[in-house]
Amino acid sequence: MRQPSFFPHDRQFWIFHGSALALGFAVSALMIYFTGYRVASKLLASTSWMPMYTVAVLCFRWLYLRRAWKQLSMGRLVFIAVGYSAVAGIAMGVLVVLLVAPPFIGDVRAQYQALGMVFDPWRYYVDSFVEQAVQSQLFVCIWCFIYTSVTSMRHIRETELQTLRLQNGLKEAQLSSLSNQLNPHFLFNALNNIRFMMHEDVQLADRMMTSLSEILRYSLESSRHDKVSLRRELAIIHQYVGIVKIQLEERMDFAIRIPEQLHGALVPPMVLQMLVENAVKHGLENLQRGGRLAVDLADRDDCLVFEVCNDTPQQAPGKTDGMGIGLQNIERRLKLLYGELAAILVERSAGKFKVTVTLPKEYAK
Structure with a gap:
């Protein structure tokens, strides 16, 4: 000393x-x-x-x-x-x-x-x-x-x-840790989808690989930022859905209804993408005839309310509702970024699963 x-x-x-x-x-x-x-x-x-x-x-x-x-x-x-x-x-x-x-x-x-x-x-x-x-x-x-x-x-x-x-450093470390928990899961799913298609159509697999590279680039870049524009997040969702639709052989009915004037709003990166991926993995992939996945956004004064709703198999008797690890990680990320200003709600009904995420309305300065 x-x-x-x-x-x-x-x-x-x-x-x-x-x-x-x-x-x-x-x-x-x-x-x-x-x-x-x-x-x-x-x-x-x-x-x-x-x-x-x-x-x-x-x-x-x-x-x-x-x-x-x-x-x-x-x-x-x-x-x-x-x-x-x-x-x-x-x-x-x-x-x-x-x-x-x-x-x-x-x-x-x-x-x-x-x-x-x-x-x-x-x-x-x-x-x-x-x-x-x-x-x-x-x-x-x-x-x-x-x-x-x-x-x-x-x-x-x-x-x-x-x-x-120290608090900011801990917050950044926690956010980075949670993001790193999400990204490998997404990567493995996408690679499995491409591996599946390589045996069916090489050209489609090539397009899927191109889409995957764009998604990975976005994932790596966005991990350096707490928030990105909703427009960028939607572009990645469309890339992901395009890959999944090929794997499910068009058994996926996807609809997204978000007003154009809200595309400049700021959202945490990969959150909506992970909600869509969660809906596919735990819902549509388990339906032989496929199902519907809808993403909606409501503008409510100072808040943005996202709803991701998908068809899902009937819940097995004795099975309780709750959040999986992916939704729990998203909830922790939202709490770290927004505190009590953000909320996530999970609802299950007969053949339906809906996740509602409420975020403060923010725009880039």
């Missing part, structure tokens, strides 16, 4: 710190000017105090980062900040007094004698120390609290941002 540097490389840090020092020095200079008392010693004290103050707060920052104090509870952090500022205040008070008091002690003694007062050098040192120590402790403590507050807020924002990134 990279160790923190003692001197910050953040330009903004030095701008704020320098501004605070300049403001503090200006206030001190004004107070000294208006009081007119021990001007030279006060100015020297203020000037020498600033680099000591800078070193003190930089030490706190370095310890804060090196010892990972941001992970401590707020109570312990307050205790540490107050204790550190007390120690720093005492050290700065001693240094300032030792630097400033000796050169001016003769002038102070002369002022006391001129006023007819008894001068006690030890009291002079103690009073100067207390003044400098209290002031230093107060300013260091304020700086520590401001620094810890700003750092904590920045850490919270970074944590929230990292959490959002």
Whole structure:
């Protein structure tokens, strides 16, 4: 782990710190000017105090980062900040007094004698120390609290941002995983259809292979996007239905009723295609005389309602309704993309199976 540097490389840090020092020095200079008392010693004290103050707060920052104090509870952090500022205040008070008091002690003694007062050098040192120590402790403590507050807020924002990134990454991984579960099933079905036709009609098998290549290209490209235009999805459905019709020897009656003005709407890729494939695999392929498959779309205010209805064999006694793995995967994809705004409903009646999917109406910007 990279160790923190003692001197910050953040330009903004030095701008704020320098501004605070300049403001503090200006206030001190004004107070000294208006009081007119021990001007030279006060100015020297203020000037020498600033680099000591800078070193003190930089030490706190370095310890804060090196010892990972941001992970401590707020109570312990307050205790540490107050204790550190007390120690720093005492050290700065001693240094300032030792630097400033000796050169001016003769002038102070002369002022006391001129006023007819008894001068006690030890009291002079103690009073100067207390003044400098209290002031230093107060300013260091304020700086520590401001620094810890700003750092904590920045850490919270970074944590929230990292959490959002992890959530988005998990969502993308889940969507990719669900899409990858759907695509192999579709691929194997299509290849089986082509293998079947190669023994019947080579030219038809060649056209089916061309259609399959278009479907696979779309599948690979669309896996990189959460949503595609309904127009592209319908084109792939027609390609798929064309392959299936050849295999079923025209025993499939397919109808699709979607208004032209809705072809630009956005939908999750491969969802409608998988609903059609599910209807073929679990419905029409099991009917000796074939059956009907219809895809309808209703425009309802802010929602698009898709209905995929197909003929199906009569349900066996004792068999319960439910969703297969393909429909369950579609439901999970819709929840990941839209949350509660999307819904999927499965209905079974005598010889009919219908899946209704409700999506928010969206268009490309």
